[in-house]
Amino acid sequence: MPLSDQExxxxxxxxxxxxxxxxxxxxxxxxxxxxxxxxxxxxxxxNQTNKAKYEDVSLAGRIMSQxxxxxxxxxxxxxxxxxxxxxxQRDEICPEEDKTLYNTVFKKLLxxxxxxxxxxxxxxxxxxxxxxxxxxxxxxxxSLRPLPIVKEAEDEEGNMVTYDAFADPEQRYRQRYVDLxxxxxxxxxxxxxxxxxxxMRSFLTDQGYMEVETPILQPLYGGAAARPFKTxxxxxxxxxxxxxxxxxxxxxxxxxxxxxxxxxxxxxxxEGMSRFHNPEFTQVELYVAYKDYNWMxxxxxxxxxxxxxxxxxxxxxQVGKNIINFQRPWKRFTMFEAIxxxxxxxxxxxNEQQLRETCKKLNIKVxxxxxxxxxxxxxxxxxxxxxxxxxxxxxxxxxxxxxxxKKHRTKEGLVERFEAICNGKEICNAFSELNDxxxxxxxxEEQLTLGKRGDEEAMVLDEDFLRALEYGMPPTAGLGIGxxxxxxxxxxxxxxxxxLFFPQMKPEVRKKESTDEEFVxxxxxxxxxxxxxxxxxxxxxxxxxxxxxxLHNDIxxxxxxxxxxxxxxxxKEEVAEWIEKAQQ
RNA sequence: GAAUCUGUAGCUCAGCUGGUAGAGCAACGCCCUUUUAAGGCGUGGGUCCUGGGUUCGAAUCCCAGCGGGUUCACCA
Numbered sequence: 001m002p003l004s005d006q007e008x009x010x011x012x013x014x015x016x017x018x019x020x021x022x023x024x025x026x027x028x029x030x031x032x033x034x035x036x037x038x039x040x041x042x043x044x045x046x047n048q049t050n051k052a053k054y055e056d057v058s059l060a061g062r063i064m065s066q067x068x069x070x071x072x073x074x075x076x077x078x079x080x081x082x083x084x085x086x087x088x089q090r091d092e093i094c095p096e097e098d099k100t101l102y103n104t105v106f107k108k109l110l111x112x113x114x115x116x117x118x119x120x121x122x123x124x125x126x127x128x129x130x131x132x133x134x135x136x137x138x139x140x141x142x143s144l145r146p147l148p149i150v151k152e153a154e155d156e157e158g159n160m161v162t163y164d165a166f167a168d169p170e171q172r173y174r175q176r177y178v179d180l181x182x183x184x185x186x187x188x189x190x191x192x193x194x195x196x197x198x199x200m201r202s203f204l205t206d207q208g209y210m211e212v213e214t215p216i217l218q219p220l221y222g223g224a225a226a227r228p229f230k231t232x233x234x235x236x237x238x239x240x241x242x243x244x245x246x247x248x249x250x251x252x253x254x255x256x257x258x259x260x261x262x263x264x265x266x267x268x269x270x271e272g273m274s275r276f277h278n279p280e281f282t283q284v285e286l287y288v289a290y291k292d293y294n295w296m297x298x299x300x301x302x303x304x305x306x307x308x309x310x311x312x313x314x315x316x317x318q319v320g321k322n323i324i325n326f327q328r329p330w331k332r333f334t335m336f337e338a339i340x341x342x343x344x345x346x347x348x349x350x351n352e353q354q355l356r357e358t359c360k361k362l363n364i365k366v367x368x369x370x371x372x373x374x375x376x377x378x379x380x381x382x383x384x385x386x387x388x389x390x391x392x393x394x395x396x397x398x399x400x401x402x403x404x405x406k407k408h409r410t411k412e413g414l415v416e417r418f419e420a421i422c423n424g425k426e427i428c429n430a431f432s433e434l435n436d437x438x439x440x441x442x443x444x445e446e447q448l449t450l451g452k453r454g455d456e457e458a459m460v461l462d463e464d465f466l467r468a469l470e471y472g473m474p475p476t477a478g479l480g481i482g483x484x485x486x487x488x489x490x491x492x493x494x495x496x497x498x499x500l501f502f503p504q505m506k507p508e509v510r511k512k513e514s515t516d517e518e519f520v521x522x523x524x525x526x527x528x529x530x531x532x533x534x535x536x537x538x539x540x541x542x543x544x545x546x547x548x549x550x551l552h553n554d555i556x557x558x559x560x561x562x563x564x565x566x567x568x569x570x571x572k573e574e575v576a577e578w579i580e581k582a583q584q
Numbered sequence: 585g586a587a588u589c590u591g592u593a594g595c596u597c598a599g600c601u602g603g604u605a606g607a608g609c610a611a612c613g614c615c616c617u618u619u620u621a622a623g624g625c626g627u628g629g630g631u632c633c634u635g636g637g638u639u640c641g642a643a644u645c646c647c648a649g650c651g652g653g654u655u656c657a658c659c660a
Contacts, residue, residue: 067619
């Protein structure tokens, strides 16, 4: 694509700077002794003696606005912590005769988006704005692309109003760097996400559990029910899968004798995308020996409550229209209780046929590949899950849908499993882990049967994992928490894309561009190539497909429009010849 | 995959039932030493997503395609 006039101008400015002996991309470091946040928070509340600390501050950031006047100007710079106003006076920057640094460099060659370092002192303007009175500045990076300009102001009632917001989701996600520059609330969301992970990590580490790493490339995928991404290793000439979970590896480590391990893991699932699903997502999984799922529920409550307090200073979090309170203890329901509560149907004694009929009665679509567990899950997913707004534990799942969980100690047909549901979505999943190798083998075999019935997500049998269990895994409680989903709740985000820096997107469509020489080789005069570009003909394939008379017309029209008086129009015959040549 | 909305200047958008493409911000030039979305005067900048059709005439109407959003479906 041809450059816009603003881009062309910035490239010219870059050259101008170099001519003036100013390197637009200097190598040496720039010393910083202050941050915007620190100055804005503390300067005004300091007494006179402490204000002296702000007499020589040095900070760096991106120019976000410029208000240029005759011999003094205002600008704003933004560093990682916020935005602050600069005041620049010509005769202070340029005490000598030569006013180039102010008149040319600052006023003409710097733009919004450029990164600069400044030194000066802090003061308060007549309008009460904390401002840096600049004594010297240095260009640190020239920006060649104009930023979208977002402005904020207070309206008459004192609310912040955003003008010209950079809000197109496609551009925001594809060019997250721009989103982060111009939308401060986006930076806040991601800071919160990192705080969330940090507070979990320190909670788990403080409990004495060990953070570990396990393979992402796995010869067999397991630990969850999902379709995997498949890849190939050349040297070993074997198929490998990107992990859909790390459960089976962490349990091997429990077999190995660690009594508490956890991993923050990127997992990959080759499934549909939606505002709750991205093909790669993050989970933390935790396994603790000698514990059960009741113990794990207590841990989840405590940990998530701590996260809420770390991020918000309170257990209450606003999510959409709801205020969610993470304060312990959370409600606990068995799955059958929850279904009965919301549908008035007791399904606890039903067989597969009866469940199938119940689903029909409740308008739930069923097909033959669904077993008993899946049917129950469908009912709960339709009638229970969406209604659970406050954090709630759902316990005791049917055995068919939980092939890695231990059979319930007292209730036939169920397993010791729970999920925490919050804002209508699952945020964690945990069991008393199945450690009986014979039982585990049978469960895998049932999965194989389901797979044959057409369930594409049925689990595969992992012989090495079974071998590990045969050596003996202690009774263990296991947990998985979806970090993205929890981040969505904790940051009041509507879409998973808002808590992922770089959500998966369709590839950007970009037209191939041919060089000028390729056009010239078909007989086109070089001076006509810019006209073709302007017409949107960027490569010779497009060119070859054009109709000669239309192209001739377009070229002549565009030549006039571009006011290229010195360029001679081609004749119709010439154009036809070029195209013919291009088609060969 | 389905429904629906949408594609106009660097950005945000207006442009009604067809009649020479508009605003604000950004950019460029001039004026202004503390401004508050700073202001004033002036200037430049558009394959109106693409391709067909209807028409004397299409950003606008029709058809097809492409891109994107949202919702639904799929999704432990």
